[in-house]
Amino acid sequence: MALLEINGEECTGCGACIDVCPFGSLTLVEDIAEVDETCTACGACLDVCPVDALSLPERPEAPAEGLEAYQGLWVWVEQFQGEAASISWEMVGEGRKLADQRGTTLTACLLGHNVEHIAKQAVAYGADRVFWVDDPSLAVYRTRPYAAMLVALVRQYKPEIFLLGASSRGRDLAGSVATELYTGLTADCTGLDIDPETNLLRQTRPAFGGNIMATIICPNYRPQMATVRHRVFEMPVADETRQGQIVPVQPAMGEDEVAAKVVDFIMEQGEVNLADAKIIVSGGRGVGGPEGFDPVRKLAEVLGGALGASRAAVDAGWIPYAHQVGQTGRTVRPDLYIACGISGAVQHLAGMSTAKVIVAINKDPEAPIFTVANYGIVGDLFQVVPALTEQFKKKLHK
Numbered sequence: 001m002a003l004l005e006i007n008g009e010e011c012t013g014c015g016a017c018i019d020v021c022p023f024g025s026l027t028l029v030e031d032i033a034e035v036d037e038t039c040t041a042c043g044a045c046l047d048v049c050p051v052d053a054l055s056l057p058e059r060p061e062a063p064a065e066g067l068e069a070y071q072g073l074w075v076w077v078e079q080f081q082g083e084a085a086s087i088s089w090e091m092v093g094e095g096r097k098l099a100d101q102r103g104t105t106l107t108a109c110l111l112g113h114n115v116e117h118i119a120k121q122a123v124a125y126g127a128d129r130v131f132w133v134d135d136p137s138l139a140v141y142r143t144r145p146y147a148a149m150l151v152a153l154v155r156q157y158k159p160e161i162f163l164l165g166a167s168s169r170g171r172d173l174a175g176s177v178a179t180e181l182y183t184g185l186t187a188d189c190t191g192l193d194i195d196p197e198t199n200l201l202r203q204t205r206p207a208f209g210g211n212i213m214a215t216i217i218c219p220n221y222r223p224q225m226a227t228v229r230h231r232v233f234e235m236p237v238a239d240e241t242r243q244g245q246i247v248p249v250q251p252a253m254g255e256d257e258v259a260a261k262v263v264d265f266i267m268e269q270g271e272v273n274l275a276d277a278k279i280i281v282s283g284g285r286g287v288g289g290p291e292g293f294d295p296v297r298k299l300a301e302v303l304g305g306a307l308g309a310s311r312a313a314v315d316a317g318w319i320p321y322a323h324q325v326g327q328t329g330r331t332v333r334p335d336l337y338i339a340c341g342i343s344g345a346v347q348h349l350a351g352m353s354t355a356k357v358i359v360a361i362n363k364d365p366e367a368p369i370f371t372v373a374n375y376g377i378v379g380d381l382f383q384v385v386p387a388l389t390e391q392f393k394k395k396l397h398k
């Protein structure tokens, strides 16, 4: 439901609000303005209304209980069918470092059914405390019961910082929780840090099409919320001897209150797992067409790696989006990344520059990819890539 309120008595049907609405959310119905659910409450229409017929609800300036009431760092632990998502441990590992930097505790929030073993893992990876909500209604992810649970926990225990992995579920959940709590959320961060002067969470992410890195803070609302993509942070090492508190919690919402029912899960065929690949061989616009990926794919196969691509190749329809590496594709952190016919635009580098070893093959010696490459081969990929494939076949006895 839209937040914008329209006083039908005052509205003269002048249409000024319709002209300025950037989302096309307003229309005239029988000479009175009407708003639909695409309204984002941006407020652009308020100033142009000559009779003050439009209003938005008052927004709180800050949490009523004061910012100091919010303490501790929290991480959501995502699980699917009783198995923790590796992104969760990356978040717990980073959360541990940040909590130590802030001089506070790390709490993991685990929702699911029959997932006590994951609560123990969370302690091993660095949590001091785990809120463990075990209920059949939480067995599979659904926005409403998950968001209601996290919102209830935040309202009761008041964390200062709350981090979630930017998986499909994490993005959905973080947005719902932040909206309900009326706090800020920085999505898809590439770096997190505590400001030593202000103790605020510094949330860094690409902005303006990836041309600048923006550092965002949330000074007035709590918790400070951020999501981070898979593979941005390193996987921590589990320490089975660590001790932590596992706190069972009752679910916030009964099954009868959840409208959505999950009937079945059907795995996508031929799913591309770039995020976990140790070796990735990627092709860009330089491959020249769909068939130009053949030599790149062969090299990936011989090396036992995954096939990646630049956005230019994806946009051209040469390869599906699931292969795209970069700011609007996957973030990867392989041991070896071979870029074939990829120029190295900043948006591509944003997704792969933390690879341990980068090899670039490009016929332009000035291509920016060479500035991040550990090894650069200046040449035509259609000669270099098959020659490499042959050599690797021999070396690897394939």
Ligand SMILES: Cc1cc2nc3c(=O)[nH]c(=O)nc-3n(C[C@H](O)[C@H](O)[C@H](O)COP(=O)(O)OP(=O)(O)OC[C@H]3O[C@@H](n4cnc5c(N)ncnc54)[C@H](O)[C@@H]3O)c2cc1C
Pocket (backbone or CB within 6 Å): 209, 210, 283, 284, 285, 286, 287, 309, 310, 311, 312, 313, 324, 325, 326, 327, 328, 329, 330, 340, 341, 342, 343, 344, 345, 346, 347, 348, 351, 361, 362, 363, 364, 367, 379, 380, 381, 382
């Ligand atoms: C908001 C936004 C988000 C974006 N997100 C992404 C993203 O997630 N991932 C991404 O990749 N891009 C992304 N982009 C696009 C990005 O800016 C570049 O346009 C894109 O990465 C270019 O792809 P490319 O390197 O394959 O193509 P080009 O820049 O055209 O480079 C092709 C390269 O191939 C070389 N070449 C040509 N023929 C050969 C040959 N025979 N042998 C060897 N080398 C050869 C050329 O010298 C050139 O360097 C995004 C852009 C925006 C604005």
